[in-house]
Amino acid sequence: MTPPPPRAPADFSINQMTVKQLSLPELVTACADLGVRGVGLWREPVQEYGVEAAAKLVRGAGLTVTTLCRGGFFTARDPAGRARALADNRAAVDEAATLGTDTLVLVSGGLPAGDRDRDLPTARERVADALTELAPYAAARGVRLAVEPLHPMYAADRCVVSTLTQALDLAERFPADQVGVCADTYHIWWDDQAPTALTRAATTGRLHALQLADWTTPLPHGVLTGRGQLGDGTVDFRFWRSLAESAGFTGPIEVELFNDGLWAEDGREVLGETVRRYLEHAC
Amino acid sequence: MTPPPPRAPADFSINQMTVKQLSLPELVTACADLGVRGVGLWREPVQEYGVEAAAKLVRGAGLTVTTLCRGGFFTARDPAGRARALADNRAAVDEAATLGTDTLVLVSGGLPAGDRDRDLPTARERVADALTELAPYAAARGVRLAVEPLHPMYAADRCVVSTLTQALDLAERFPADQVGVCADTYHIWWDDQAPTALTRAATTGRLHALQLADWTTPLPHGVLTGRGQLGDGTVDFRFWRSLAESAGFTGPIEVELFNDGLWAEDGREVLGETVRRYLEHAC
Numbered sequence: 001m002t003p004p005p006p007r008a009p010a011d012f013s014i015n016q017m018t019v020k021q022l023s024l025p026e027l028v029t030a031c032a033d034l035g036v037r038g039v040g041l042w043r044e045p046v047q048e049y050g051v052e053a054a055a056k057l058v059r060g061a062g063l064t065v066t067t068l069c070r071g072g073f074f075t076a077r078d079p080a081g082r083a084r085a086l087a088d089n090r091a092a093v094d095e096a097a098t099l100g101t102d103t104l105v106l107v108s109g110g111l112p113a114g115d116r117d118r119d120l121p122t123a124r125e126r127v128a129d130a131l132t133e134l135a136p137y138a139a140a141r142g143v144r145l146a147v148e149p150l151h152p153m154y155a156a157d158r159c160v161v162s163t164l165t166q167a168l169d170l171a172e173r174f175p176a177d178q179v180g181v182c183a184d185t186y187h188i189w190w191d192d193q194a195p196t197a198l199t200r201a202a203t204t205g206r207l208h209a210l211q212l213a214d215w216t217t218p219l220p221h222g223v224l225t226g227r228g229q230l231g232d233g234t235v236d237f238r239f240w241r242s243l244a245e246s247a248g249f250t251g252p253i254e255v256e257l258f259n260d261g262l263w264a265e266d267g268r269e270v271l272g273e274t275v276r277r278y279l280e281h282a283c
Numbered sequence: 284m285t286p287p288p289p290r291a292p293a294d295f296s297i298n299q300m301t302v303k304q305l306s307l308p309e310l311v312t313a314c315a316d317l318g319v320r321g322v323g324l325w326r327e328p329v330q331e332y333g334v335e336a337a338a339k340l341v342r343g344a345g346l347t348v349t350t351l352c353r354g355g356f357f358t359a360r361d362p363a364g365r366a367r368a369l370a371d372n373r374a375a376v377d378e379a380a381t382l383g384t385d386t387l388v389l390v391s392g393g394l395p396a397g398d399r400d401r402d403l404p405t406a407r408e409r410v411a412d413a414l415t416e417l418a419p420y421a422a423a424r425g426v427r428l429a430v431e432p433l434h435p436m437y438a439a440d441r442c443v444v445s446t447l448t449q450a451l452d453l454a455e456r457f458p459a460d461q462v463g464v465c466a467d468t469y470h471i472w473w474d475d476q477a478p479t480a481l482t483r484a485a486t487t488g489r490l491h492a493l494q495l496a497d498w499t500t501p502l503p504h505g506v507l508t509g510r511g512q513l514g515d516g517t518v519d520f521r522f523w524r525s526l527a528e529s530a531g532f533t534g535p536i537e538v539e540l541f542n543d544g545l546w547a548e549d550g551r552e553v554l555g556e557t558v559r560r561y562l563e564h565a566c
Binding site: 111117118120121124151152153155156157162163166189190191192217218219220221222223233234235236239 | 401402404439440445449472473475503504516519
């Protein structure tokens with residue numbers, strides 16, 4: 001028989017997406033059983049459960065909500081689409097404030113669909129424009145915006161911000177307590193300039209979130225659900241973690257896996273295995 | 284009925300992989316019919332046909348071999364694997380010289396397989412070491428080495444050189460007439476630093492090859508065979524072409540598509556359509 005899963009270290013946080021097969025109450029119970037003190041939540045399951053009720057549930061269990069995922073998708077060209085995106089992001093900020101998390105993760109959005117738009121620089125500027133409107137609104141509610149670069153393979157259809165350097169350059173147009181970055185090893189591990197950017201973000205107080213996922217191949221069709229369990233791939237987690245911490249990062253570290261295989265397993269076992277892998281590969 | 288395909292412009296070159304369903308003689312005939320004056324060849328089909336015979340065939344048809352694809356795969360850690368890679372690359376240089384092309388395209392190779400190697404910087408240095416041995420051998424035979432960065436989604440299993448800036452930094456350790464870069468829009472289109480690198484490569488005589496392919500989504504399983512026909516995706520070909528030419532690039536421009544859909548069609552029709560798309564989207 002397998003040994004009981006170890007207790008989670010204090011800085012470990014589980015992103016809800018990793019074990020999305022668990023209901024919110026199941027997740028809270030599983031975290032309590034394993035000593036997990038932090039959770040990264042997603043808007044859709046929280047809205048389903050009720051934002052106020054979710055806030056009460058996690059607060060009652062003594063859990064810290066390390067991030068809310070996710071806002072963003074700012075690249076619409078038409079005024080109506082832009083207004084809808086800003087309204088939705090204000091709602092996301094309000095939800096983050098209600099949940100008591102200080103960090104809303106933003107994914108910029110890809111190239112505007114349907115119009116054969118090939119203009120990445122302009123799409124990236126639309127993201128900056130949106131942040132100008134959203135950052136003060138979030139700051140007034142005690143919420144920081146964390147711009148997350150996604151792997152360049154998502155540049156066309158999901159996120160025109162493709163490197164940590166780009167995300168940090170964008171964030172640095174705003175005060176550090178308003179806009180920072182979310183660094184996920186899955187998206188940045190390949191980038192020889194990412195270590196410098198991560199150090200710069202941590203030393204300037206702009207590393208608002210640090211997430212771990214491993215890189216495994218072959219990539220699945222659509223490349224969305226192949227994020228590897230820690231230790232199954234090519235990412236050196238100790239390297240990235242020690243780099244951030246030696247630059248002054250003291251925040252929680254989220255494990256966020258999008259993985260069809262893990263979603264098909266028992267969620268409580270996946271959480272226990274994720275804690276074990278974290279201790280083995282990131283500590 | 285569809286109009287007859289237009290004649291290919293003088294700088295157009297078809298990479299053999301785009302129409303790999305055509306035999307070498309069929310490709311040569313199709314090029315003659317469409318006025319295509321350049322072909323990028325691949326080692327495997329050329330070896331199958333016979334290198335000398337292939338050289339005679341293309342020379343007899345007045346075709347220019349714009350590149351030979353491909354050498355590289357320099358990241359083995361064991362001395363035996365490294366020796367095998369160097370020997371194979373010397374053979375590739377000899378084949379390029381026999382075919383009368385001045386450019387051998389190199390793909391660096393991914394992380395060494397099977398040993399859970401997570402050390403990208405060391406793997407990248409192995410590429411530089413190999414170039415130190417290979418560049419003079421190639422130069423003595425009139426062959427330039429073109430280091431091709433592949434999209435970061437291939438960093439683990441195929442190519443640890445992930446950006447044009449990285450490839451150019453690597454090339455600049457060697458004389459410009461010995462080592463340069465191959466820029467393929469499919470791999471670099473997302474990169475906000477690639478325009479600067481492309482200009483730097485062209486102005487310094489290190490842009491040894493320029494290839495076009497479009498970026499389309501969703502990506503297929505394994506992400507190898509989804510390179511889009513020109514105009515089907517998000518790449519602005521006129522931007523990249525004019526950038527290179529305004530920086531002094533005067534070489535041929537290859538269209539290299541890995542696309543299961545196109546491979547299932549009649550190769551001659553694909554070649555005609557590729558010329559049409561080139562005129563429509565890159566001229």
